Amino acid sequence: MGQKVNGKDHITIASRVEMANSIIPTIDLSPFFKDAGDDVKKKAMDIIGQACSEYGFFQVVNHGVPLGLMSQAMELSKTFFGCPGLEKFKSSPGPGAPLPAGYSKQPDHSADKNEYLLMFPPGSSFNVFPSDPPEFREVLEEMFISFAKLGQLVDSIINECLGLPPNFLKEYNHDRSWDFMVALRYFPATETENNGISEHEDGNCITFVVQDEVGGLEVCKNGEWIPVIPTEGSLVVNLGDVIQVLSNNKFKSASHRVVRQKGRSRY
Numbered sequence: 001m002g003q004k005v006n007g008k009d010h011i012t013i014a015s016r017v018e019m020a021n022s023i024i025p026t027i028d029l030s031p032f033f034k035d036a037g038d039d040v041k042k043k044a045m046d047i048i049g050q051a052c053s054e055y056g057f058f059q060v061v062n063h064g065v066p067l068g069l070m071s072q073a074m075e076l077s078k079t080f081f082g083c084p085g086l087e088k089f090k091s092s093p094g095p096g097a098p099l100p101a102g103y104s105k106q107p108d109h110s111a112d113k114n115e116y117l118l119m120f121p122p123g124s125s126f127n128v129f130p131s132d133p134p135e136f137r138e139v140l141e142e143m144f145i146s147f148a149k150l151g152q153l154v155d156s157i158i159n160e161c162l163g164l165p166p167n168f169l170k171e172y173n174h175d176r177s178w179d180f181m182v183a184l185r186y187f188p189a190t191e192t193e194n195n196g197i198s199e200h201e202d203g204n205c206i207t208f209v210v211q212d213e214v215g216g217l218e219v220c221k222n223g224e225w226i227p228v229i230p231t232e233g234s235l236v237v238n239l240g241d242v243i244q245v246l247s248n249n250k251f252k253s254a255s256h257r258v259v260r261q262k263g264r265s266r267y
């Protein structure tokens with residue numbers, strides 16, 4: 001009997017260690033930007049396919065979004081969210097948008113403790129931009145265009161990983177006018193709670209996340225929460241429900257959440 005208990009304990013500990021060691025895979029996308037051989041691309045696609053089945057999440061480096069632009073957007077975002085509330089509310093959403101484009105703060109009763117600035121594609125009549133910092137709008141618009149390009153590449157990779165007919169996802173997603181981008185600031189945790197965004201799955205195809213060094217994004221795998229460790233310059237790719245359904249559940253739309261740290265905002 002003693003042995004049986006030991007055996008059981010051993011399995012429990014082993015699986016805990018395995019979970020703690022789980023790392024969301026990082027893939028180098030540079031082969032897709034140059035004339036690399038098909039075998040190099042295939043290797044990258046195999047890892048992406050496996051990450052999509054196992055986690056529904058992966059990270060990418062050499063993704064084509066300029067690193068200088070990413071850090072500039074992050075800095076400007078911190079400057080904007082550091083402005084007084086009255087200033088920020090000058091960019092509150094206008095009427096009629098399907099999502100609140102412009103600046104919003106979660107209401108006090110919400111379990112999610114964050115504020116955000118949401119935008120649709122550059123040129124959308126719904127967009128509302130702050131005038132301060134002055135370069136913010138231009139940088140956000142550039143980021144948007146850069147992410148849209150990366151979105152096309154990732155769509156084509158996922159398309160091939162799933163063995164869908166050529167250009168299936170491109171045609172399926174031909175209307176890009178409802179793509180949106182959000183700059184978020186999560187407030188520091190308090191003594192009693194640390195929820196930034198409650199556990200959820202994204203309902204779209206693909207989400208890209210740039211998180212600062214504070215981190216806090218966690219992905220659920222087999223009931224365990226795996227932190228997505230922030231690495232400078234890398235981007236997180238998160239598959240949503242549409243891909244899970246189109247893949248017949250082969251690829252996951254994983255539950256994820258953001259936990260806040262004490263004493264620091266997270267962007």
Ligand SMILES: O=C(O)CCC(=O)C(=O)O
Pocket residue numbers: 184197202207209211216217256257258
């Ligand atoms: O801020 C993050 O890391 C993730 C945000 C998120 O999950 C979402 O906006 O759907």
Ligand SMILES: [Fe+2]
Pocket residue numbers: 200201202207256
């Ligand atoms: Fe999400």
